[in-house]
Amino acid sequence: MSFEMIFFILVGALSVATAVGVVTSRVAVHSALFLLVHFATLAILYVTLNAQFLAAAQIIVYAGGIVILILFVIMLIGSAPLETRAGYRSWVPYAGVALGILMLAGMALTILQMPPTELNPEANQGGVPIVLGIELYSQNILLVELAAVLLLVALLGALLLARQPKNEESPISNFQSS
């Protein structure tokens, strides 16, 4: 049981625990905070996997962007307590749990039958930004451009969807006035 293994188990356990916390929290803000810690643990794991740039990107984009965005929306919309489940979907969670366990069992079975391979400790040259950058901008420049277009479209889409017509009530004005 090497140090790396112990470290992995600790971080993995934390990751799973926070994931469970996201799913089971009654308060939406708690879920968001659990999610934040979850992303952080994943970033740590990325570092151990020789993906340092991606670890940083994870923190910046996910933890610092997406979770903040979700927190903003929670503040905007609120998380009022919701009514009970409609009849026709009351069995869906149980089906989901069953399917999930089934899927997990199947994947575990397959994964555990994988033959162990030789691992290079200097794989991907540690995933440092230079290496990733060279790879991105030489071989996969098209993907970078496409990603940029995608982000532009998403931005415009979000703008359009959130726009309120004049002379109509908006949730924001509603919230502020109530």
Next chain:
Amino acid sequence: MFDFLWLLFALPTFGALIVLVAGRWLSQKVVGGIASAAVLGAFVVAFLSFLALLGLPAEERSITITYWQWITIGDFEIPVAVLYDPLSAMMALTVTGVGALIHIYAIGYMDHEPRYQRFFFYLNFFILAMLILVMSNNFLVTFVGWEGVGLASYLLIGFWFEQRDDQYGWYADAGKKAFLVNRIGDAAYLVAMFIIWTSVGSLTYDVVTHEAASLPTTTLIFITLLLLFAVSGKSAQFPLYVWLPEAMAGPTPVSALIHAATMVTAGVYLIARTGHLWELAGPVSQIVGWVGILTAFFAATLALVQYDLKKILAYSTISQLGYMVAAAGVGAPGAAIFILVAHAFFKALLFLGAGSVMHATHGVIDVRRLGGLRHKMPQTYLTFLIGAMSLAGIPLLSGFWAKDAVLAGIAADGAFAIYAVGVVTALLTAIYSFRAVFLTFNGEPNDQHVYDHAHENKMIMLAPMWILAFFSITIGWFNTPFALALEAFLEPATGEHEKIALFLELIVVMVSTVISLFGFVFAYARYIRKEQWPLTLASWFAWLTPALENKWYIDRVYDVIIVQPIKAVASWFARIFDPKIIDGAVNGVGSVINDAGEAVRKLQNGAIPTYALSIFLGVVSVLFYFLFVG
């Protein structure tokens, strides 16, 4: 000479076609005339052919003329061929002769009938079918004629299908009953044909008779029993006689032609034609004899208590047919054919007489409303009396000689029990024959209104009756025991007939004479002089009255055993099986698809969790496929 035999079939066919096609534009007399001329022409051909046959020496009197091959399937070959020998010659003469006379009579009888062209078409069709039946040389073509006469009988019995009365119910139902009961017999005929074909390899009469001796006895027993059943259907023997009394719903010429003279004799003809088989079939000939004589007795008892004149004659026909079948079965086919011919004449005469009465009284035929008609209808009275005397077996008339030949043949065969029953039946026959005459024509009128309106009929109806009366008297002289001309003539066809000892013959003759005269006396005393002693005698049998009035309960038994179960099964099929099971299956397919659609529709419920679950399910499925299968 025999090259013209095909005219026997062509003339009725043409007659029928002309009547069918052009009948509606011709007057009724012309239509009737065409039809009668066709049959009369057929009679002329039959007579000339008969003379030609007489011109041949006895051994050669069997001519086969093949017209064309009907069926050829490998070994199975059925030609459409005529076998002209003494038996078929005799039958052809009888059919066309009596048929022509009845056609002429019908011109007068059906003078108020709006559907006369249909009637004459059916009549000619019947003659054609009957001729096919008696002239063919193999079982299958005979069966065509057999079925054809059954069809004609159905069409003609139910001729006035829209009518209904208490005696007969719906006339159409009477026709149906005849057809269906006949059908049962026909099924037996078919099975007999199958057995004959598989055991002998041919359906031609000559071949079958020749090969019969080499067949195992059990096969012969089966064949003959089945044929007996078929004969019972067509010739109204027990147990399939029930259609004949109701068949009186048809017009009287039909009753005269079909149900007295010709169609019902087809069964007797069949037995005579296949005589050799019956001789070889061991116990079956005894069975046939008993079936015939018991039917004869049984029908005679019922004729005693009927009030409908036509039904008296119908039961009388069944009774006489019983004599014929019994004679043919115990080995006296010549006698059977003799009584067939004689009976054709006097029974047709009796029916025509009854028709004459009906025509004069506008349909009243219940003897309780008749009486004293001899003053108003003398010619009908005389001819009817001649026919009745012949039926009763008064000495020197044809019926006497015929019945005597039958009884002698039965006695000579050693079947004394059958003979005894036959004698008792003869007594009953005499009684009911004269009862019919006396109640209708003698005594005082029971219904004055009917009596006043009665009148003698036209010559066109009376002439055939006189001709038939003449033959009723004279035809017996062709076959007296002292000069068995007819039976000798028939020998090539029916096989040797036994020479009966003179001593036995005399005894039989004397017994028959005594019986018939006693019957006359009894009826005279009872119905005309209204004396007491007949009633005393009859009272010994009074305990049988309910049985007789209910026709020995046979119809009820059939109803319970056969008709009701079939109706129940048919009702079950119609009410339960068809709507629930078959329709249920068909509708079920529809509703299963409907319900499946309803269920599947719920998937599109617009609820996101359900969609999410479906996606997840798909993912897991694909994943598992690639992990474990792919």
Next chain:
Amino acid sequence: MVPTSYYLILSAIIFTIGAVGVLSRRNALIIIMCVEMMLNSVNLTLIAFARQWDNLNGQIFVFLVMAVAAAEVAVGLAILIAHFGISKSTNIDDVNVMKW
């Protein structure tokens, strides 16, 4: 070094938890969070394989997945806000207009 299969099992567990969460929760925001969790688990798998085969394509893939996830969250939340403006509820069961 920790064998790759351990990371894969961890990723599977996180993915399952995320899927169950999507199906169980009624609040639309929580559902979006669970979806993000599932995407992250896939990222983990990709990076683990990138290390195993010493191939940077896995990491590039992850880079692009992050971009897509960000865009998707933005648009999804915008839709959610627009819907909230109409129905005044974040219950996912209320988003059921597109049905039979």
